[in-house]
Amino acid sequence: MSAVSWCRANAMLLIALLAAGITVAFVPPDKGYLGYYDARTLACLFCVLAVVCALRNMDLFSALSQQLVQLFHTTRSVVTALVLITLVGSMLLTNDTALLTFLPLSWFVLHATGQDRHLAFTFILQNCAANFGGMLTPFGNPQNLYLFSYYHIASTEFIGIMLPPFLLSIALILLCRFFVPKDPLAVPEEPVRLDQKRAVVYALLFCLAVAMVLRVVPYGVGLVIIPAVLLVLDRNALKSVDWGLLLTFAAFFTFSGNLARIDAVQMFFARLLSHGTMLVSALTSQFISNVPAAILLSRFTQDYQGLLIGVNVGGAGTLIASLASLITFREFAKHKPAQTGRFLLLFLAVSFGFLAVLLGAMSLLGQA
Numbered sequence: 321m322s323a324v325s326w327c328r329a330n331a332m333l334l335i336a337l338l339a340a341g342i343t344v345a346f347v348p349p350d351k352g353y354l355g356y357y358d359a360r361t362l363a364c365l366f367c368v369l370a371v372v373c374a375l376r377n378m379d380l381f382s383a384l385s386q387q388l389v390q391l392f393h394t395t396r397s398v399v400t401a402l403v404l405i406t407l408v409g410s411m412l413l414t415n416d417t418a419l420l421t422f423l424p425l426s427w428f429v430l431h432a433t434g435q436d437r438h439l440a441f442t443f444i445l446q447n448c449a450a451n452f453g454g455m456l457t458p459f460g461n462p463q464n465l466y467l468f469s470y471y472h473i474a475s476t477e478f479i480g481i482m483l484p485p486f487l488l489s490i491a492l493i494l495l496c497r498f499f500v501p502k503d504p505l506a507v508p509e510e511p512v513r514l515d516q517k518r519a520v521v522y523a524l525l526f527c528l529a530v531a532m533v534l535r536v537v538p539y540g541v542g543l544v545i546i547p548a549v550l551l552v553l554d555r556n557a558l559k560s561v562d563w564g565l566l567l568t569f570a571a572f573f574t575f576s577g578n579l580a581r582i583d584a585v586q587m588f589f590a591r592l593l594s595h596g597t598m599l600v601s602a603l604t605s606q607f608i609s610n611v612p613a614a615i616l617l618s619r620f621t622q623d624y625q626g627l628l629i630g631v632n633v634g635g636a637g638t639l640i641a642s643l644a645s646l647i648t649f650r651e652f653a654k655h656k657p658a659q660t661g662r663f664l665l666l667f668l669a670v671s672f673g674f675l676a677v678l679l680g681a682m683s684l685l686g687q688a
Contacts, residue, residue, distance in 0.1 A: 330564055330653075331649075331653075331660070333564045333565075333567060333568045333571070335640070336567075336568045336571035336572050336575065337567075337571050339571070339572075339575045340571040340572070340574040340575045340578070343574065343575050343578035343579060343582075344574070344578065346578065346582055347578040347581050347582065352577075352581065353574070353577065355577070356573045356574055356576075356577030356578075357570060357573045357574075358573065359539070360532075360539045361462065361569070362566060362569060362570065363532070363539040363540070363542070363543045364417075364529065364532045364533050364539055364542075365416065365420075365565070365566060365569065366543070366561065366566060367528075367529045367532060367539075367542050367543060367546045367547075368416070368417050368420050368421075368526075368529045368533070369420060369561045369562055369565070369566075370546055370547065370550055370557055370558055370561050371522060371525045371526045371529050371546060371550075371557075372420050372421060372424060372526075373554075373556075373557040373558075373560040373561060374522050374525070374550055374553070374554045374557035375424075375522050375526070376424055376560075377554055377556060377557055377560070378514060378515060378518055378519065378522065378554075379514065380514060380519065380522075383514055384425055384428070384429075386432070388401060388402075388425075388429055389429065389432075389433060389505045389506075392505075393504060393505060394502045394503060394504055394505060395433075395435055395438060395500055395501055395502065395503045395505060396497060396498075396500040396501060396502045396503075397502075398429055398433075398505060399426075399438065399441075399442050399445070399497065399500045400494075400497045400500075402422060402425065402426045402429065402442060402446060403442070403445045403446055403449045403493060403497070404449070405422055406418050406419065406422045406423075406446040406449045406450050406453070407449035407450070407452075407453035407490070407493070408453065409421060409422060409450075409453075410449065410450040410451070410453035410454035410460055410461075411453050411454060411456055411457050411460050412457075412460075414454060414459060414460060414461065414462070414533050415450035415451055415453070415454040415460060415461050415642075415644040416450075416462075416643070416644050416647060417529075417530065417533050418449075418450045418453075418454070419446065419447065419450045419644055419647045419648055419651070420647060421526075422446060423443060423446060423647070423648065423651040424651070426439070426442050426443065426446060427439065427651070427655055430442060431655075433505045433506060435503070435505070436656075438500060439652065439655070439656065440652060440656075440659065440662065440663045440666055440667075441499065441500065441666065441670075442500075443648050443651065443652050443663075444648070444663075444666060444667050444670050444671070445493060445496055445497070445670075446648070447642075447644065447645055447648040447667075447671075448489070448492075448493055448496075448636065448670070448671070448674060449493055450644055451632075451635040451636065451642050451644055451645070452485075452486065452489035452490070452493070452632075452635075452636075452674075453486075453490075455482050455485065455486055455489075455632035455633075455635075456479060456482050456483065456486045457479075458473075458475065458478055459533075459535075461610075461632060461635070461644075462611045462643075463610050463611045463613075463614035463615075463631045463632070464478075464482075464628070464632070466611070466614055466615060466618075467614055467618060467624060467627065467628055467631075470618050471618075471622075471624040473624060473628075478628075481625050481628055481629065482628065482629070482632065484681075484682070484685060485629055485632065485633055485678055485681075485682055488677070488678060488681055489674065489678060492674055492677060492678075496670070518553060521549065521553065525545075525546050525549060525550075528541075528542050528545060528546060529542060529546065562650060562654075564650070565646065565647065565650050568646055568650075569643060569646075572609060572612065572640075572643060575608065575612070576608055576609070576611075576612025576615065576616065579608060579612070579616065580612075580615065580616050580619075586619075586620075589604070589616060589617060589620055590620045592604075593617065593620050593621050593623075596626070597617070597621050597623040597626030597627050597630060598626035598627070598629050598630040598633075598679075598682065598683070599630065599679065599683075600617070600630065601613055601614070601617050601626065601627050601630025601631045601634060602630040602631070602633050602634030602637075602675070602679055603634070604616070604617060604634070605630070605631055605634030605635065605637070605641045605642070606634065606637045606638045606640075606641050607638070607640070608640075609640050609641060609642065609643050610631040610632070610634050610635045610641060610642050610643075611631075611643060613631050613634065614627065614631045617631075629682055633675065633678045633679060633682065634675070636671045636672070636674040636675040636678065637671055637672055637675045638668070638671075639664065639667065639668075641671075645667075645671075648667075649663070649664075649667075
């Protein structure tokens with residue numbers, strides 16, 4: 321891979337490192353840096369990436385793609401199924417885990433059936449489904465878990481706040497499916513045969529990774545067990561982990577942590593919030609991502625309803641508005657590095673369209 325191709329495929333990593341480096345000039349490294357990094361998030365991300373690589377290596381996604389084509393027959397119905405699976409997955413597994421699990425499946429389905437031209441739009445709809453599906457539950461998106469705990473919000477109140485934007489976003493996603501043609505799909509030849517015993521082991525590892533995400537199992541337990549098992553069964557899975565994505569997350573943790581310690585930045589956001597929490601939090605998410613925005617702005621407002629809606633809706637828009645979008649971009653760039661420019665243009669058009677409609681609708685509903 322040439323240097324230009326590598327930079328194009330790793331654009332977000334380079335941006336994240338540059339942003340972190342700039343803030344280091346204002347906040348020199350000290351002990352406070354140790355509090356920036358969410359070890360649990362990074363550990364869960366690593367374990368999910370490793371297990372998904374192992375599942376990919378044993379051709380599980382190829383087998384699932386054949387089953388989906390046999391069941392749904394057309395491009396539109398298959399894409400709809402993939403998007404809805406991602407949506408439900410985000411509600412139960414978090415948006416990051418849903419994308420890490422189902423984006424590879426979409427690639428196998430579309431590539432095996434010769435429908436690569438729909439890959440970008442499918443990935444973008446799955447990204448929207450992951451971000452907006454996860455907004456309904458306290459653990460669906462990382463910022464929700466933080467705000468749910470920080471403001472001690474009751475579960476029923478949380479769902480009541482997030483239900484209107486959730487329903488509207490689902491309606492928009494279902495409307496977008498009509499842009500996908502109803503072309504018939506042929507079942508790929510040569511059925512894939514799986515190693516049943518290994519499939520069971522990997523399924524158990526995936527359940528362990530999900531349990532880590534849901535805080536059922538301490539992340540340290542999974543961080544020991546999953547790499548140990550894969551060292552024996554599939555060392556290539558560990559080698560194939562997207563270490564660049566992990567470094568991107570760490571760089572953004574540095575960036576947001578430093579911003580929160582700059583007095584001028586704190587004063588700036590305190591003044592901004594007087595103009596409307598929902599709008600300010602959505603716009604702030606466009607520049608520093610919605611998770612850092614939630615952490616930063618929660619220190620200056622008690623309007624948790626506006627903040628919740630703003631940082632969730634604000635996951636749409638720029639590529640860094642939601643860290644989950646980085647996963648989508650990285651997965652697409654992995655398969656189509658020469659088409660990342662076209663992908664970004666389509667991503668921005670769809671994502672900002674969602675953002676405008678959702679912000680306008682919620683403002684009319686009096687949520688600002």
